[in-house]
Amino acid sequence: DGGITQSPKYLFRKEGQNVTLSCEQNLNHDAMYWYRQDPGQGLRLIYYSQIVNDFQKGDIAEGYSVSREKKESFPLTVTSAQKNPTAFYLCASSGQDYGYTFGSGTRLTVV
Amino acid sequence: AQSVAQPEDQVNVAEGNPLTVKCTYSVSGNPYLFWYVQYPNRGLQFLLKYITGDNLVKGSYGFEAEFNKSQTSFHLKKPSALVSDSALYFCAVRDTAGGSYIPTFGRGTSLIVHP
Numbered sequence: 324d325g326g327i328t329q330s331p332k333y334l335f336r337k338e339g340q341n342v343t344l345s346c347e348q349n350l351n352h353d354a355m356y357w358y359r360q361d362p363g364q365g366l367r368l369i370y371y372s373q374i375v376n377d378f379q380k381g382d383i384a385e386g387y388s389v390s391r392e393k394k395e396s397f398p399l400t401v402t403s404a405q406k407n408p409t410a411f412y413l414c415a416s417s418g419q420d421y422g423y424t425f426g427s428g429t430r431l432t433v434v
Numbered sequence: 435a436q437s438v439a440q441p442e443d444q445v446n447v448a449e450g451n452p453l454t455v456k457c458t459y460s461v462s463g464n465p466y467l468f469w470y471v472q473y474p475n476r477g478l479q480f481l482l483k484y485i486t487g488d489n490l491v492k493g494s495y496g497f498e499a500e501f502n503k504s505q506t507s508f509h510l511k512k513p514s515a516l517v518s519d520s521a522l523y524f525c526a527v528r529d530t531a532g533g534s535y536i537p538t539f540g541r542g543t544s545l546i547v548h549p
Contacts, residue, residue, distance in 0.1 A: 365541035413477055421466050421485060425477035
């Protein structure tokens with residue numbers, strides 16, 4: 324089955340630590356996205372990428388970084404500069420049919 | 435600029451009754467409209483979309499939505515609600531004008547179906 328795999332499902336970060344969230348897709352989609360979800364705030368766009376080796380900042384990119392070295396992979400690093408990283412992170416991809424396919428999410432908690 | 439509003443944070447309905455989850459939008463050109471459902475601690479699942487054509491769109495799990503251009507609405511409906519329909523529902527819009535292909539998501543509506 325084609326889809327998006329996010330790992331890990333749960334992640335704990337210590338203060339001052341960088342952590343990387345994995346996102347892999349086998350849908351052959353060109354575009355990939357990272358969203359942050361907080362209760363009552365819907366989805367907020369962090370970064371997106373239309374093609375390999377290119378990515379753009381979304382609405383809340385500060386404290387985050389990404390790379391797109393392969394079409395299938397779009398990892399997100401939450402850096403120590405992100406002061407409030409506790410949230411649910413969703414990766415998505417899109418193809419020619421305009422709709423998004425989402426991964427199952429990673430819940431990040433600062434300890 | 436594109437925007438979308440889900441005016442209800444929560445909708446309560448009894449099992450077996452019809453349900454409606456509201457969505458209104460604003461775009462400069464023509465809209466592409468989407469509904470997604472999210473179960474706890476899961477990603478969003480695609481339900482249906484309107485790109486062009488018939489105003490009534492049928493989707494997964496018996497859901498449908500009606501595109502109303504004059505009212506700029508795209509309400510999600512189901513004739514008979516199930517307890518298992520209880521989840522968070524998101525409407526999204528993408529404006530065909532302006533060049534952006536990134537949709538805007540609403541804040542979500544929590545649907546609670548009571549037995």
